[in-house]
Amino acid sequence: MNSFYKKLDELKILISEISPDIICLQETNFTNLNTAKVPNYNDFSKHRPTGLRASGGVTTYVSSIYPSKEIYISTHLEVIAVAVKLNDIEPNQHTFTDKDIENIIKQLPKPFIITGDFNSHNVSWGSLSTDSRGKEIDKILENDDLVLLNNMEPTRINPINGNFSNIDISFANASLAQRLNWSVLHNITSSDHFPITGDLSLKHFENKVSHIDKSESQNTENLVDQLTETIISVANLTIGKTKSKNPKPKLPWWNHDIKNATKEKTDDLKKFKKTNKLDDFILLKHLRTKSKFLIKTSKKSSWEKFTSSILKENTDSKSVWNKIQSLKGLRRNKKINLIDPNSNQLINKPDQIPNNLGEYFYNNSSDNNYKQPFLGYKQKCEKETISNTSDKNCHDQRQINQEIKIQELTHSLKKCKSNSPGPDTIPYVFIQNFGTRTLNLLLNIYNRI
Numbered sequence: 001m002n003s004f005y006k007k008l009d010e011l012k013i014l015i016s017e018i019s020p021d022i023i024c025l026q027e028t029n030f031t032n033l034n035t036a037k038v039p040n041y042n043d044f045s046k047h048r049p050t051g052l053r054a055s056g057g058v059t060t061y062v063s064s065i066y067p068s069k070e071i072y073i074s075t076h077l078e079v080i081a082v083a084v085k086l087n088d089i090e091p092n093q094h095t096f097t098d099k100d101i102e103n104i105i106k107q108l109p110k111p112f113i114i115t116g117d118f119n120s121h122n123v124s125w126g127s128l129s130t131d132s133r134g135k136e137i138d139k140i141l142e143n144d145d146l147v148l149l150n151n152m153e154p155t156r157i158n159p160i161n162g163n164f165s166n167i168d169i170s171f172a173n174a175s176l177a178q179r180l181n182w183s184v185l186h187n188i189t190s191s192d193h194f195p196i197t198g199d200l201s202l203k204h205f206e207n208k209v210s211h212i213d214k215s216e217s218q219n220t221e222n223l224v225d226q227l228t229e230t231i232i233s234v235a236n237l238t239i240g241k242t243k244s245k246n247p248k249p250k251l252p253w254w255n256h257d258i259k260n261a262t263k264e265k266t267d268d269l270k271k272f273k274k275t276n277k278l279d280d281f282i283l284l285k286h287l288r289t290k291s292k293f294l295i296k297t298s299k300k301s302s303w304e305k306f307t308s309s310i311l312k313e314n315t316d317s318k319s320v321w322n323k324i325q326s327l328k329g330l331r332r333n334k335k336i337n338l339i340d341p342n343s344n345q346l347i348n349k350p351d352q353i354p355n356n357l358g359e360y361f362y363n364n365s366s367d368n369n370y371k372q373p374f375l376g377y378k379q380k381c382e383k384e385t386i387s388n389t390s391d392k393n394c395h396d397q398r399q400i401n402q403e404i405k406i407q408e409l410t411h412s413l414k415k416c417k418s419n420s421p422g423p424d425t426i427p428y429v430f431i432q433n434f435g436t437r438t439l440n441l442l443l444n445i446y447n448r449i
Helices: 005-018 098-106 132-141 204-210 220-238 256-275 278-310 317-328 353-364 372-383 395-401 406-414 428-432 436-448
Strands: 022-026 041-046 058-063 079-082 086-089 113-117 146-148 168-173 180-184 196-200
Touching (some): 005 022, 022 113, 058 079, 098 132, 132 168, 168 196, 204 220, 204 436, 220 428, 220 436, 256 278, 406 428, 406 436
Parallel strands (some): 086 113
Antiparallel strands (some): 022 058, 146 168, 180 196
16 A cells, blocks of 8 residues: 555545455554554554654454454564455565465464465466566465465556566465455556455355256256356356466485586586586596585485385375376376377377277277177177075165265265366366255266266
8 A cells, every 4th residue: 555544545445445344565664552443343453663753564354344364473474364265465565485475374263365465476466577586386276275366367466567476375275265256457556556345145156056957857867967067167257377487306315415416517517518628527527426425425315215115104005106206207297199000190199099099999890800609609698687696684685776965976086185286277176165056966976877
């Protein structure tokens, strides 16, 4: 805001237009003895203790119709957290790391929203470039339970040159993010930041599901397609997507020390090629020896750490095989490429690969591959009547044929520990937060199949 009292009239206009339940303000310039009151709102403030004049500070106003309580946050940043699912951060005057924000998140009850002028630039939320602050926020958003709410719209206009920027960031945990509609109001005020709204619609996704035709006459495949399309469309609106700039190292023993030593060795090699001096050559040999030593030491410690993790007690077989596959360097995201034998062209489209594989296996098991005596015996066996072994009195058979219950579905979803989304880019945590109506529809589909 850059001074509450200078922008008070415009704030009153915004309040009268949209009647927000929660208002988050930054740079209020309040002092410890002076916090402005807004009618029908409870205020929670944190002031900047340093400086010769009033500056900085954050304040959250919560509608008095809602019970609210301040949450104490241990941090050097200017933060105010309120137990009405919102906290406001203004780290504009302080450097921060992802650990600082994680420290705040750990102290918040779920669900929560975090919003503020982070003064952070990242192409992930619409900036033209990525700075160090943006990289720190990107690290935080790698957590699968956090969702970026920004929709690439600019949140600030530079009063000097008129350039737009996206420095006001909002993110929430996944269970709340899918119910939030984040938007920037294009109201030009004397503040250089645009107002941001977050409409909470608890039934947004459920209402979309309610319009799906669930009658018995509805084809199961069409029902699955409609539900899948609804999930993906809502997820695309509510789940922020980022691409990590720091891919995992290809070698398990690779570390920063080895990286730096390799760089030093490469730089000195370039220098020696230019100067051809004996001192540079001796330094190059020293750096080569140092690099070899670091690699050998790191490989040994990495192997010891790897084997000790497998030999731990109560390690399940799945974890062991996953570690063995990682040791082999197997990658799950490896694409399947086929060669069309007729045209000798590469086949790599997702819709063509299964058709070609199916055609290959069909031809491979075709009757044309068998000799006539075997085909005669095969046809004779196929004509024999298979006796029915079902027994209504058998408890196990009755259990298998019973419909899946909602308790079994929710129990199975809770056990899903995978953090990696599938080809549709939707993580399990999104499905785990389905409402009752959506879960019942999903259960209906499973029982139809």
